[in-house]
Amino acid sequence: MTTQDVTLQINGRAHRLAVRLDTTLLTVLREGLALTGAKRGCNQGVCGACTVLLDGRPVRGCLTLAHDAEDRAITTIEGLGAEPNPVQAALAEAGAVQCGFCTPGMVMAATAFLRDHPAPSLEAVREGLSGNLCRCSGYRKVVEAVHRAGGGAP
Amino acid sequence: MTLLHKPATAAEAVRLLAADPDARPLAGGATLVAMMNADLARPSALVALRHVASLATISRAADGTSRIGAMRRHRETVHESDLRGAQRIVALAAARIANPTVRNMGTIGGSIAFADPAADYPAALVAADAVVEIVGPQGTRELTAEAFFVDWYATALRPGEIVAAVRLPPGPLGAVARYDKLVRVTGDFAIASVAVVAVVRDGAFAALRLAVGGCGPRPVRVAEAEALLVGARPGSPRIAEAAAALGAACDPVDDVRASAAYRRRVVPRMVAHALGTLLAPEARAA
Numbered sequence: 001m002t003t004q005d006v007t008l009q010i011n012g013r014a015h016r017l018a019v020r021l022d023t024t025l026l027t028v029l030r031e032g033l034a035l036t037g038a039k040r041g042c043n044q045g046v047c048g049a050c051t052v053l054l055d056g057r058p059v060r061g062c063l064t065l066a067h068d069a070e071d072r073a074i075t076t077i078e079g080l081g082a083e084p085n086p087v088q089a090a091l092a093e094a095g096a097v098q099c100g101f102c103t104p105g106m107v108m109a110a111t112a113f114l115r116d117h118p119a120p121s122l123e124a125v126r127e128g129l130s131g132n133l134c135r136c137s138g139y140r141k142v143v144e145a146v147h148r149a150g151g152g153a154p
Numbered sequence: 155m156t157l158l159h160k161p162a163t164a165a166e167a168v169r170l171l172a173a174d175p176d177a178r179p180l181a182g183g184a185t186l187v188a189m190m191n192a193d194l195a196r197p198s199a200l201v202a203l204r205h206v207a208s209l210a211t212i213s214r215a216a217d218g219t220s221r222i223g224a225m226r227r228h229r230e231t232v233h234e235s236d237l238r239g240a241q242r243i244v245a246l247a248a249a250r251i252a253n254p255t256v257r258n259m260g261t262i263g264g265s266i267a268f269a270d271p272a273a274d275y276p277a278a279l280v281a282a283d284a285v286v287e288i289v290g291p292q293g294t295r296e297l298t299a300e301a302f303f304v305d306w307y308a309t310a311l312r313p314g315e316i317v318a319a320v321r322l323p324p325g326p327l328g329a330v331a332r333y334d335k336l337v338r339v340t341g342d343f344a345i346a347s348v349a350v351v352a353v354v355r356d357g358a359f360a361a362l363r364l365a366v367g368g369c370g371p372r373p374v375r376v377a378e379a380e381a382l383l384v385g386a387r388p389g390s391p392r393i394a395e396a397a398a399a400l401g402a403a404c405d406p407v408d409d410v411r412a413s414a415a416y417r418r419r420v421v422p423r424m425v426a427h428a429l430g431t432l433l434a435p436e437a438r439a440a
Contacts, residue, residue, distance in 0.1 A: 004157045021157035021200060022190050043191045045184060051255055057229075058255045063187040067158040068180060068202055109255060130341050131253030 006067050010035070011079030019066045026050045026061035029076060037077035037104040041133075048132035051105035052076050058109045058131075077104040080111065087111050090149035091142065098136035106132045110146045119151045160205045164289045164318060170201045172291040172314040179203055179316050181225060181264030184256055209263065209318060212236055218324030221287075224263025224317040229254070231262060240282055240325025240351040240363075246333035247278035247349065253341045263317035266302070269309045272343035272411070276303050277367030278333060280375055281349035282322050290315030303372040326353045326361045334428050336420060338411060344368035345412045346421050348428045357433065358387045364425065369417050370405035388433045397425035 003018040008028065017032050026043075029035040029052070038061045041047035050061035053075035084092065087110045097103050106129060113128035114120070120128065125147045126139075134142065158180070161167040171177055176198035180186060189195040203209055209225040214236045222231060222244070231237075231248040251257055251265075251274050265275050266286065279286075279299035286302040288295050291314045299320075302310050311317070335347040347367035353360040362383050366374040379396035386392045406417035 002157070021197070024187065024191065044188045045256065048253075048255060054258075057258045059259050060184070060255060062191065063183050063259060065158070065180070065183060065187055065200070067200075068183065068204065113254070127340075128254060131255035 004067065006070050008066065008069060008074060009072070010074045011076060017066075021065070021067060023066050024062050025052065025064040025066050025069050025074065028066045029061060035076050035078050038108075039101055039104060041101070046133070047102070047105075048109065049102050049105045051108045051132065053108060053112060056112065056115075058112045075108075077107055080107070085111060086149040087114065087146060090145040094141045094145035094148070096138065096141035096145045098134070098138045102132055102134045102136075106134070106142055106146075110149070114146065114150045117150070120147065122147050122152070125150070125152075157199055159199060159201045161201060161203075162205055162207070164206050164208055164316070167201050167203055167206055167316065168290055168314060170199075171316070174199055175313065177201055179267075181261040181267075182227065182259040184252075184260040185264065185268050203263075203316070220322045220324075222262055222320045222322070224319055225261050226263075228252075228257035228260050228262070228265075232257065237322070238324075239327075240329035240331060241322040243278045243282050243331035243333055243349050243351050244275070244284070244320075244322060246331055247274040247347075250274050250333065250335050250347075256341075262320055266320070267309060267311060267317050269303055269307050270343065271303075271306060271371055271373070272345075272347075272368040274333075274335065274344070274347065274367070277347050277349040277365040277373040279320060280365035280373040281331075281351045281363045282325070283351075283363060285321040285323075286317060287319040287321060288315050289318040294318065296321075300373070300375065306371045308371075325351060328355070329353050329361070330432065332428050332432055334424055336424060343411065346406075346417050346424060348421075348424045349373075350428050350432060352429075352432050354432060358385050359383045359429075359433070364400070364428075366400055366404060366421055366425070368406075369421055374400060374403050374405075376400055376403050383429065386429075386433075388430065393426055393429050394422075397422040397429070400425045 039049035041049035045063040178197040180200040284299040336345045352362040379399040401422035406414040
């Protein structure tokens with residue numbers, strides 16, 4: 001299949017790449033730009049390990065075609081900054097990481113969730129993160145950490 | 155060679171699709187890209203509908219009819235304050251689709267064009283008495299939601315046609331909506347779903363439309379059962395009778411979520427529960 005040039009705005013920087021029509025944003029990030037924070041779990045939009053922000057909202061990197069992301073602001077976990085943000089700090093503090101494969105997607109979903117839902121209830125956190133699977137099944141500490149990062153009592 | 159087209163008008167999108175039978179329209183990507191990743195779809199080109207402004211708007215007419223553009227994301231439909239009364243059924247269904255991340259991506263037009271019978275919109279649109287606006291090479295046409303969904307993953311769309319919008323009539327005055335969905339886990343497709351739009355007056359149903367999803371090739375609606383329910387009060391034997399009629403009209407299959415036999419047993423209970431809840435005094439107060 002032929003390629004076509006596309007310009008992607010990733011973490012505030014423009015990247016020009018030759019990309020096939022069927023190449024997803026996730027593939028470009030991981031294989032084209034070595035931004036391997038977003039993970040390829042199911043590649044079907046089910047697991048959430050590939051979650052990135054598109055114009056500030058969480059989306060599936062594996063269900064977003066690179067060409068369709070051309071005029072949009074893409075934020076990956078690498079773009080959150082060198083210092084841990086409140087979600088990352090709370091996850092570390094709570095020991096909410098087991099194998100860690102789902103963590104970058106969780107962080108992206110939770111960061112956007114807390115921006116839009118200040119001081120959420122535990123139930124709201126569970127709903128907010130319901131698109132992110134953890135196959136270690138270590139949900140409890142993740143939910144508690146995000147709840148705490150949002151200002152909820154420990 | 156252009157791989158991804160970005161037309162600015164629906165007419166241009168349709169022209170591009172008509173010119174290449176192997177091109178596909180791209181809405182939110184939640185289904186099409188998953189199919190491309192699984193090598194189940196290999197479009198020659200894609201026509202991105204995201205840049206067509208007329209597909210992305212919602213509007214409310216003077217008579218109360220709401221028109222939801224095909225590219226409205228599920229997230230937007232969940233929070234749409236223009237959907238009132240009977241129309242709330244569509245917002246309630248949207249709130250049960252997948253999870254917040256997927257609701258940021260998926261669109262109402264893309265969802266109904268794919269027509270998974272276990273998805274949330276089909277039964278809700280039939281209960282809402284919705285009309286699907288279609289644009290294609292021969293111009294525009296419209297179909298009721300009941301006529302739009304024709305079979306498993308099959309709609310009345312012809313080659314080159316796309317969904318332009320979904321139109322929801324205001325519905326009867328004082329109508330309330332209820333959407334129940336039985337799932338293995340939050341965010342999954344439905345084992346079965348029940349969408350009801352009803353007017354309750356003096357403790358009895360004055361008007362009602364009800365559709366069952368996930369239990370056959372298309373949403374199940376039984377007009378005789380609805381007629382039977384008009385005038386029914388809490389505890390009326392007609393509720394069980396109507397619920398049984400809905401169950402009997404279902405044509406479910408065995409799949410990974412549940413057996414057909416289980417669905418036949420559970421649908422009458424779900425229908426009776428939804429009807430009973432709508433008739434309960436708390437529901438009327440709310």
